[in-house]
Amino acid sequence: MTQQPDTLTTALDYAARGWRVFPLLPSSKRPATPNHRAADCDGTDAWCRTGHAGWEQRATNRPDWITRAWSSNPAYGVGIACGPSRLVVVDLDTHKPGSEIPEPWKTFEITTGEDVLDHLAGVHGGTITPTYTVRTVSGGTHLYYAAPDTARRFANTAGKVGWLIDTRAHGGYVAAPPTTIGTGAYTMVDDRPPAPLPMFLLDLLSRDQRPTTSTTPNGSPNAPQRTSSRPYRAVGSGDAVHSASAYVDAVIDAETTALNAAPDGGRNLALWVMATNVGKLINRGLITEHAALDRVLAAAAGHIAANAYDTYQAEATIRSGFHRAATRRSAA
Template identity: 85%
Template sequence: MTQQPDTLTESLSLALHYAANGWRVFPLLPGSKRPATPNHRAADCDRTDPWCRTGHAGWEQRATNRPDWITRAWSSNPAYGVGIACGPSRLVVVDLDTHKPGTEIPEPWHRFGITTGADVLDHLAGAHGGTITPTYTVRTVSGGTHLYYTAPDTTRRFTNTAGKIGWLIDTRAHGGYVAAPPTQIGSSSYDVTDDRPPAPLPMFLLDLLSRDQRPTPSTPNDDHNAPQRPSSRPYRPAGCGDPVHSTSAYVEAVIAAETAALNAAPDGGRNLALWVMATNVGKLINRGLITEHAALDRVLAAAAGHIAADAYDTYQAEATIRSGFHRAATKPTTSTRSAA
């Protein structure tokens, strides 16, 4: 575990060490997570700062892995902390927080007794058939965790997210930074708990971060005069006329994650998203974790908003769901969401 630097040599050495990894660093104000430069807002930039001669340059533009620039920056104040600009460093840092006492715990996590982002991520990994790859890990000053992953070598620019993956889970990429260990805030410091090199971003996280997050209707249509389409089976959400089916916490986590993915589906992609959800829920049927009848009700309930929005009717939705169940039964090892 690296100790908090208290001399110029140690502080500078740490900044240079991170830069040698290819990471772009910049100084943080002593005892703070705030960037030391620039000392003015973009709106107040008058171009007198040498960095801003061609336009305002923020901390991300100033982050560097050049030893000479790093030496000059930390020589001006040996007490500076170290910030890592995630995007330019080709990092995606997953920030796992902990539940704050007195704040609400949303479902389904309240039922599971889950109070940490680490446990939420573990459930999501299981729900999506993924693995939380061991990687460079840091304990934060708030008691949370930073998982450092390398961004995929694509043209896509990942940006910061807050809660997009799940409750208590944020990510830092382009436009975001993290305080590097052993930066100290008050009496606490960022500490390395796993010093292995950052692993590639796991595929299930790549999939979750790549999804379109545009909202779609999630409440029934109030237009009682809307034409009713025929259905081969009345639409009844689970619990409305049928006995409540007992399912495990794992099944609930899978259904919650798949429902969130379905609700995030964009126009034109809803039917495919429903089929993917049905295929993944169908895998639970194959394993005997839920009956087909209960699974059909749960997936139809998840599709209620899209049905109300006339994305498809109940008959079409049920046909799509049964097709997904069939796909899961005939090709149970296929990763349908990554294929889709």
């Protein structure tokens, strides 16, 4: 078995990459310093003479400071401050036995953040770029990506990208190899330099959780904005186009009725089923995906207004249904 490098050597290696590190308490993910809260800061700590300095402000890539810190306690773990290190770390967790699996992931039999991310990449036409990768103590995965050169400062997210997916950026940190907790250790599984943040993830992290909406007749701002109701691909005469349009309208009206009748606790599944069935219309060229998304979102407006899910969550479910329809078609 290959022996893990000591924490000081590894912390210095991270610093050489330009990453900002700080010590973690032995066998813990808690920062070793400061040992007081901001509310209790009295300015006597040398770091706090001009104001309270937390772990993010104390994170450093200076070799002398790093050597001094870990030489004082070789049992310290290593924390990496993501924001100052220009990193966005995607934290992929695993399903905890006994906890509920939400739809549509239950239907897909998906139980890991890695599979959720893979599914979302397919839905959004993206690619999970190979990058610096760490296996966590709990069996999850950390994907380290280089933060984009934009004016936007990415912050931490929890579930915004998808189920079992969190991200760490400004205001966040990760425990890094060879940090140990109990009998487990964080281990590096891919040592390549961090790749640029994939475009589909950049889009998901940059977007507002509630896409553009329009006001409904009753004044509710929750109904998605609809585009033209004539997005169908014309094949043949005008009568054929009208027939196709009428057929699409009939299918969507029937699916909307079923969606509106969905009971509490089954609304998300009903939305996914509707999206899967409307996805078949997309496969047949009767409606574009963009227009189908608008119409299914409009059908879900009542559930969105009732806070069964928000518009962003509804869109993710709909795209998953479209993806399932397309997958079944390709496998047929």
